[in-house]
Amino acid sequence: MASTILEMRGITKTFPGVKALSNVTLSVEEGEIHAIVGENGAGKSTLMKVLSGVYPTGTYDGTIVFRGQECQFAGIHDSERLGIVIIHQELALVPMLSIAENIFLGNEHASYGIIDWNANETRTRALLKKVGLDEDPKTLITNIGVGKQQLVEIAKALSKEVKLLILDEPTASLSEKDSQALLDLLLEFKRQGMTSILISHKLNEVSRVADHVTVIRDGQTIETMERKDVSEDRIITSMVGRSLDDRYPPREPKIGEVVLQVKDWSVYHPIHAERQVIKGIDLTVRKGEVVGIAGLMGAGRTEFAMSLFGRSWGRRITGSVTLDGKPVDVSTVGKAVEQGIAYVTEDRKTYGLNLIDHIKHNVSAANMKGVSKRGVIDDLRELSVANEYRAKTNIRAPSVYQLTGNLSGGNQQKVVLSKWLFADPEVLILDEPTRGIDVGAKYEIYTIIARLAAEGRAVLVISSEMPELLGITDRIYVMNEGRIVGEMATADASQEKIMRAIVRGEGKAA
């Protein structure tokens, strides 16, 4: 029996009006990988903030014992001194500084305030080797991909003599390959005796690397499972408090006439003017149909959708769009919305929400006409609309006056969806609608998508998760390098078929 490195006992943390954590217990053994899973808003991040001292002693109840000592952290520095390092979901790197500068930021090798660059670089090289990153320490962060940035964050943690490494959703924005590499690295660290806590939504990753899995739901510890008992189904059941036989809601598609037809759509890059990003795409979506666009990152799917939606991306856009057989002008966002097209962005925080405003104002933002007369807003109408959509999409918030910045990812996504549902579009383009949200909320989003199709809308879903596309669509286009390289009915499709289409398409393009 390995010794326990960390014990958190009876942790209770309340915010005004909300009990975020209630008597949570967590016990981590030395040298293991311990996964924490739970729905968004379940309290995982709060628990980690308690552990890392973001919420100092006294603001919560309960005790933390780390390596046999009871800890009272006044701030994040105290926990780091003991070797507890947390890597947040949003990376905390300075883009215009080099890898070496970032790794030793605030911790530079210096004497009398003068930095010894050679020492920094030598140590950086050693650290980069440890995490398997083959880059010059002088490379700027902005010039490396997000996967490599994650490795730099880990190298930075290693530079602090880490005893317990906490990773909050480390693979959320990584490609499959980078995710695998990251998990392999974690396993390697484990062999060297390091302890890690992994917070993740991706259950396949969790079941691959974790020795123990602790499930948190509604601010409470539900259970901790041993490796041998771990299965995706059991985790899901535990997470959502119900058995989830089916991860996708059933639907009976009633497919009608062609609604959206795009012909020969071409777009050039806004900065590199000679680069053609979208190369003559033809596509149709029918009434009541859910159509998916599969493809790898960088295939041009988002660029296609945004260029279609009021020319929000790209230059020298050519091609034709017809709705219900009539050519339409979608050259500005306003016109596109008026014609009945909505685009739900993949990046809700940057492009979807006003985070410093509340739910009510966000829901009405794309359809102010629906809540106003002659430019004057009807406050009550707006309130009832917001409440109606809060109920329809099951947004979990105490009231519609909650700031959207304080909502969990899944609820934020529901607010963005509500905003576009209220605009009452005929065609809905959903770009990665379930990115970074948990299983329970995903199911709710799928239910909304199914309902939209049942109402007779045409839905176009862009997703990098192939099981999701196979689960919710009727037809799938496969895109690669700016072209449609395959089209198949979902009934005949499989992950292998999609991958094959991508690979073949790659061959064609080259």
Add this chain to the structure above:
Amino acid sequence: MSTETSPVPQSGVADDGQQRPRIAVSALATNLREYGLVLALIIIMLFFQFTTDGTLFKPLNLSNLVQQNSFIIVMALGMLLVIVAGHIDLSVGSVAGFIGALGANMMVTWQLGLLSNPLVASIVCLIVGAAIGAAQGYWIAYHRIPSFIVTLGGMLIFRGLCQAMLGGGLSVGPLPADFKELSSGFIPEVLGVWTLVPPTVNAAGKTIFGSGVQLQMTSVVLGLIGVAAYAWFGLSARRTRERHGYEAEPFALFAVKTIVISLLTLFLVYQFAIYKGLPIVLVVMGLLIGLFVFVTKRMVIGRRVYALGGNAKAAQLSGIKTERLTLYVFINMGVLSALGGLIIAARLGQAVPAAGLGSELDVIAAVFIGGASAMGGVGQVIATVVGGFIMGVMNNGMSIMGVNVDWQQVVKGLVLLGAVVFDVYNKNKS
């Protein structure tokens, strides 16, 4: 997949028992800042009332206070929208000076016939202000030049033009008496004067100047109408909310707020009424404040400015024409700067090269004391007005106390810093 598999909404469970107190607390919490600000203004007023031996609230001084600060508040209304939209305008003081010079030249120096008429000239000045705002806004909105730089340029350009137009350091005046009414006039008395306390008559049979109380009834009636309308609108809005089954703020809170504000207003109206009545510029300012409250709270265009400042990209992808909106915000600022310039000129009775010099800083300070965010997306009209009055009362009070101008600046700077520190502290705490 029926009801038992769909997730239970967490918030719905505990709602009923907690809803009421929570709403009461949140209503207080969300408005705490505004109440706190009004309270701060009242404390500052009482402080100066005490230290100036009661001079602050003397009717004559109140009129002065309004006349000296109205242009700051008028321009702060425009600045609020600029700052909420995520920008800044450093040129407003120079634009005000330039417009003052332009107006004075039109009315006095250049013989332009009809265009020299004070009213016509003023309207032309406002249009020129709009054009200036459009010219600056164009670069900011459509070419994405940072507003700080564009308006810094504007600040130099229009101060220079102002001085050049006045022939280098001269002043142009005197301005027509009709025009001066804008700043120093009072609303005409149509209802007559009512003697509340008859003036004391001395032995020689003459009344003693300043004794007795005579009320300018037009002002009193306007004040009463205003207060009644305020209370009635508040009540009817509450009733509508309740009729539709929505929670309003607790009645006690609402009643206290309404009564305090009404009493304060009536007290000020009374002070004006026993002097010469309500200053015209106060009425102009009041109407503008009302308009801007309405625009920011109830109109689509106002809401869009907040959306633009909160997240410009999201606003654009919601179909808002962000460039055009930014342009409008700067045109509005230009018009209000021009009005500010006219008010300054009318108060001084002439155009001077230093008119409005440095006032952009007072204007910006008023907006930030009022709690607007430098990042955009946050800020309220009433809070800005209160912020402007806090600056104004301090200016006025310290001048009466005989505090040196140098030290006045130090104090104002500290108050600005203190207000923003208080805000940030509050935000972090919650």
